[in-house]
Amino acid sequence: MTSSNQLDIVPSNPSDPSHGVGSVGVDLTAAYRDSNIDSLLDELDRELVGLAPVKMRIREIAALLLVARLREAKGLTTERPTLHMSFTGRPGTGKTTVALRIAKILHQLGYIRKGHLVVATRDDLVGQYVGHTAPKTKEVLKRAMGGVLFIDEAYYLYRPENERDYGPEAIEMLLQIMETQRDDLVVVLAGYQERMETFFHSNPGFHSRIAHHLDFPDYQLDELMAIGDLMLGQQQYALDADARRVFAQYLERRMHQPHFANARSVRNAIDRAKLRQANRLVRQGGTVARDELARIDAEDIRQSRVFAEEESAGRRVGGSRSDSNGHAPERDVAKGPPGTVDPPARRPADPPRSR
Amino acid sequence: MRITQGTFSYLPDLTDEQIRAQIQYCIERDWAVSIEFTDDPHPRNAFWDMWAMPMFDLKDAAGIMGEVQACRRAKPNTYIKVNGYDRRYTRQTVALSFLVQRPKVEPGFRLDRQESNDRVVRYTLHSYATDRPAGERYGDVE
Structure with missing residues (x-):
């Protein structure tokens, strides 16, 4: 993604005749490299999943500012964008x-x-x-x-x-x-x-x-999975193959429930899975191997209320639940750190998501 | 008579750009910056009036420069100074203090000699400006 997008900013032909000819041309490639913006944009690509239109716009803004700076250096009038x-x-x-x-x-x-x-x-x-x-x-x-x-x-x-x-x-x-x-x-x-x-x-x-x-x-299912992997990787946890499958099922069900908060829901699901994993390990007792401490298995995720509720409801879950009467299946789901809180009470009435 | 008080006072008056740089220096050292003004420039006058609150949680000098400008607008013909207070334990003092505005005309000081007992002479610095009531000392009426 990076390399193809770069072409939008960096001239594709480095042997351009005006390349670095003092007062005549400006070395855009060098300016781009010197601005060190590439590493930041790459980091953005690496650490944020999806959001293609947003990333595109950020690249455009970066290019605009770079050009504005070069224009200024060449004495062209530049309105501050x-x-x-x-x-x-x-x-x-x-x-x-x-x-x-x-x-x-x-x-x-x-x-x-x-x-x-x-x-x-x-x-x-x-x-x-x-x-x-x-x-x-x-x-x-x-x-x-x-x-x-x-x-x-x-x-x-x-x-x-x-x-x-x-x-x-x-x-x-x-x-x-x-x-x-x-x-x-x-x-x-x-x-x-x-x-x-x-x-x-x-x-x-x-x-x-x-x-x-x-x-x-909104994130798609595969993007949510990628986000989950990224979060787990940062915290040095890992899902085993079975758990991955269950986690995907979990996310798919969760996505159609009310109060789904995209990446924040993923983070909360992971936090709860960690809780259950710790509980399981403590109950199990004895000596624990290193990778056992890092592994989250399918059972840790399957215990989630999202699955439990479905069983009790007699498998009535279709694609969408239209009875979103404010009843959150997992009450702590919509909570984030301060400053990012979206209290359920203040949410607009969302139509049931059909995906 | 040009009053010399605080840091940089023997230099020509600082430009806004220089003031901004000094304030940024304070912020980067985590000093609380405050703005004060007075129309009584006696060197022993420690009680200047505060303009706004001391500012200690800013990252950029722009906010403080805005206050300096506001103070200049509101008190066009007074002395205004900017203080940087270093709150670190063991220092806890004003680390930098400099004038950012002075009145157009500074009448200066008169030296009063008071004959006392046994040919003792006591000296007093008397600011001509303070002959007039506060608020009218530098011809505030534009």
Whole structure:
């Protein structure tokens, strides 16, 4: 993937006549190599599964910034490109992770000075009483300067049902900073697609100030498996062949249940499998071999409530469960680390997923 | 009379770019940066007014520069300084402090001699500016 995509950025013909001829041409290949951006993009490819459209866009942005820098070096006028972005996608599709990577890449390309990520939600920006919002928002903005400000579930900033809400005050400040201090920070808004669209619709100022709208697609089964493998590999666990098969079955069933949170659900499933594996080992007692400590077997996964519930329901599971009355089969499934929480109560009513 | 107080005070006034670089230096050393202003420039005046909160969790000087600009706008004709406080145990002191704005006209100081007992002379530095009430010392009315 990498090599073919590189061609979009690097001229394919290294013996180009204008290659490195001082004032006439610019050595794009060398500039690209020197920017060291390749290693970051490769890391992105390696560590993030799927997300092809997102990766493509990041490559385009990287190329744009590189060219802008070269133009500047050659004395051509370069308008500083606007890089405020909006990430839309369902929970667990990698929005925060990609934001972290983008911060690093933009820093490497010299677009932002520091490259840190500040995650904020409505609570961090909007105050409780008159005069509380502005200092709060300002504080967060100051902290984010030189880096990327990631506003999770941005649509909560705007609450049309409450006209005395302080959200619009925060929005106004954000808009102003996004316009006047483009050099100082990049704002990324994230959330569910439909609600973001409503949000942009009622705040047209945001829509026009955001140059890049990235949609994060849901993961397919094989991508979820790859994510699981990656996570297990990082934690030095491994599934045996049997467990892999069961894990795939597990994911397939889980995908069609309510409150499925893509990669986050995979991580939680793995965490629970680790729990059961530890329990099994302790019960088993005696001496344990090294690879036994690292191995998760089929039984650890099969004990999951996803399978248990299915048995008790008399195998009624078809492709989709339309009785999603808010009853989560595994209650801790939608929980992530702070800042990425998608409480089930705040989720929009998703239609049953049919895949 | 040009007042020399704090770091860099014998150099020409710092440009905004230089100020930003100094602030960035403070941030990189994990010093809390605060902004203070006064219209009483006596060297023994330790009680300057604070502008905004001390800023200790920022990564980039841009946020603090924004506050410096805001302070300049609000207090165009006062002394403004930026302090970097090193909170490390065993140091716990202002490690860097420099002026970032001074009034257009600085009337300077007068030396008062007070005859005391036994031909003792006591000296006092008297700032001409403080002859007028606070807020009007440097012709604040533009």
